[in-house]
Amino acid sequence: QQQVKQSPQSLIVQKGGISIINCAYENTAFDYFPWYQQFPGKGPALLIAIRPDVSEKKEGRFTISFNKSAKQFSLHIMDSQPGDSATYFCAASHNTDKLIFGTGTRLQVFP
Amino acid sequence: DTGVSQDPRHKITKRGQNVTFRCDPISEHNRLYWYRQTLGQGPEFLTYFQNEAQLEKSRLLSDRFSAERPKGSFSTLEIQRTEQGDSAMYLCATGTSDTGELFFGEGSRLTVL
Numbered sequence: 001q002q003q004v005k006q007s008p009q010s011l012i013v014q015k016g017g018i019s020i021i022n023c024a025y026e027n028t029a030f031d032y033f034p035w036y037q038q039f040p041g042k043g044p045a046l047l048i049a050i051r052p053d054v055s056e057k058k059e060g061r062f063t064i065s066f067n068k069s070a071k072q073f074s075l076h077i078m079d080s081q082p083g084d085s086a087t088y089f090c091a092a093s094h095n096t097d098k099l100i101f102g103t104g105t106r107l108q109v110f111p
Numbered sequence: 112d113t114g115v116s117q118d119p120r121h122k123i124t125k126r127g128q129n130v131t132f133r134c135d136p137i138s139e140h141n142r143l144y145w146y147r148q149t150l151g152q153g154p155e156f157l158t159y160f161q162n163e164a165q166l167e168k169s170r171l172l173s174d175r176f177s178a179e180r181p182k183g184s185f186s187t188l189e190i191q192r193t194e195q196g197d198s199a200m201y202l203c204a205t206g207t208s209d210t211g212e213l214f215f216g217e218g219s220r221l222t223v224l
Contacts, residue, residue: 032211034212034213036215043204043217044202044215046212049212089153095211096208096210096211098144098159098167099144099154100156101153101154103151103152103153
């Protein structure tokens with residue numbers, strides 16, 4: 001079921017820096033690509049999502065870049081803050097079907 | 112609270128016992144999903160419902176697992192004859208069939224001794 005590959009597994013960033021997490025998918029039928037943020041002991045929370053008709057979507061400090069030909073998408077967190085320290089999951093689905101998740105990236109932002 | 116609600120939040124049981132988890136969805140959501148998450152891994156799909164119909168079950172879901180969604184509202188996930196390998200966080204997520212967006216509950220953590 002591993003159709004979404006995520007990297008890196010962990011990431012350490014200084015406060016104010018840019019955090020970049022990458023995902024690659026295999027199924028060209030996927031048409032919805034969300035990112036989720038998860039804090040310890042909590043359920044995943046939807047952060048931002050993109051569909052393949054656009055190459056970039058920005059919401060505040062969070063940006064998704066999407067490359068359809070390469071079958072890759074990435075999450076950029078600008079001006080990273082200690083409060084952003086969490087595990088981030090990319091996911092993908094086709095035609096509102098079930099989400100397939102990546103394995104997660106643990107982000108630590110140090111002051 | 113208008114979010115997805117799961118109960119219990121934590122369950123400790125002995126191997127061989129049966130356990131049941133409950134999920135109450137966001138009221139206007141017609142789809143309800145169950146996922147399992149182990150430490151350091153992403154959520155793994157188990158099954159989902161559209162209204163009261165169970166539309167898909169993962170091939171990974173053993174016959175000890177059963178899920179229901181009577182009347183298309185709340186759902187239950189039962190695990191019979193629990194094994195230590197069942198220890199995980201069981202996540203419920205709900206959404207609508209027209210957007211694909213899923214909203215997760217806080218999860219039910221199961222520990223099998």
